[in-house]
Amino acid sequence: MFEEGQLYSAVTESDDGIVVHLADDHPGANDPRYRARRSEIAEAALRWEQGEPAPEISYTEEEQQVWRTVCRELAPKHERYACRAYREATAALALPCDRIPQLEEVTERLEPLTGFRYAPAAGLVPLAEFYGSLADRVFHSTQYIRHPDAPLYTPEPDLIHEVIGHGNLLASPEFAELNLLAGQAARRCETEAGLKFVADVFWFTIEFGVLWEDGELRAYGAGILSSYGEIEEFRQMEIRPMDFLEMGTADYDITHYQPVLYSAGSMGQLVEELGAFFAAFDDDTPQRLAAGSATATR
Numbered sequence: 001m002f003e004e005g006q007l008y009s010a011v012t013e014s015d016d017g018i019v020v021h022l023a024d025d026h027p028g029a030n031d032p033r034y035r036a037r038r039s040e041i042a043e044a045a046l047r048w049e050q051g052e053p054a055p056e057i058s059y060t061e062e063e064q065q066v067w068r069t070v071c072r073e074l075a076p077k078h079e080r081y082a083c084r085a086y087r088e089a090t091a092a093l094a095l096p097c098d099r100i101p102q103l104e105e106v107t108e109r110l111e112p113l114t115g116f117r118y119a120p121a122a123g124l125v126p127l128a129e130f131y132g133s134l135a136d137r138v139f140h141s142t143q144y145i146r147h148p149d150a151p152l153y154t155p156e157p158d159l160i161h162e163v164i165g166h167g168n169l170l171a172s173p174e175f176a177e178l179n180l181l182a183g184q185a186a187r188r189c190e191t192e193a194g195l196k197f198v199a200d201v202f203w204f205t206i207e208f209g210v211l212w213e214d215g216e217l218r219a220y221g222a223g224i225l226s227s228y229g230e231i232e233e234f235r236q237m238e239i240r241p242m243d244f245l246e247m248g249t250a251d252y253d254i255t256h257y258q259p260v261l262y263s264a265g266s267m268g269q270l271v272e273e274l275g276a277f278f279a280a281f282d283d284d285t286p287q288r289l290a291a292g293s294a295t296a297t298r
Helices: 032-047 061-081 084-093 103-114 127-134 159-170 173-188 192-207 230-236 244-249 267-280 285-296
Strands: 010-014 017-021 117-120 138-141 210-213 216-219 238-241 260-264
Touching: 010 032, 017 032, 061 084, 061 159, 061 230, 084 103, 084 159, 084 173, 103 117, 103 159, 103 173, 127 138, 127 173, 127 192, 138 159, 159 173, 173 192, 173 267, 192 244, 192 260, 192 267, 192 285, 210 267, 216 230, 244 285, 260 267
Parallel strands: 117 138, 210 260, 238 260
Antiparallel strands: 010 017, 210 216
């Protein structure tokens, strides 16, 4: 299991303004311009109020070039490694590759397809709010772009991950439904342990899930599909069949490629079994799964 806060740089507000605190090993840690830019974009999200359009960010040419580079490099990898539903959804959403889309534009393209829309986030969104919002078909997204010195790497989720990874996935009716069911499961949780279990299963599926399709292992997880490096490596990892108890209780390190991935035998199996898991989940589900596993091994 992991702490969600590990995924994002901390954002603080004081009399001196809003500051994004980058880790010492972050590519932009020693770049004052990048640090100031991150704080500027975070402030726009923090000043946003629900019901308003998402803040429009005037992206620099340097940031636009990062987007273009990532789109160019990931496109052939998606053709080779991504599952069919993701590829079809990417074509339907038709995000621009020559410029960074604003969150409002992503919503305008996405909402007619599956009803999902985007809301801005400065960084970390509390688990209950992030997952619960999926039940309202709302996806919280950062708006900053990774450092230009490392366009194919980011130590934290940026707009590229949130839109190329999750946005294209949310344009698929099947995956949009799974996100919706995950949000409804989170809303039913009354304990932190239950919510964490939902989040961990989400991690091993919607973020880092794989499935078998036409005799090949294909990726559908947003974390894999938005990573230039990990998408080339996922077939070399230890592949296990989906096991919700194991997925919900496994220890893992978010700072490295995931060494263990869980696969569905087909898209149909994924939709049926993961959908049923989220649809029936409540705070007692982990205990029931553990009891059933203990009985099965006797």
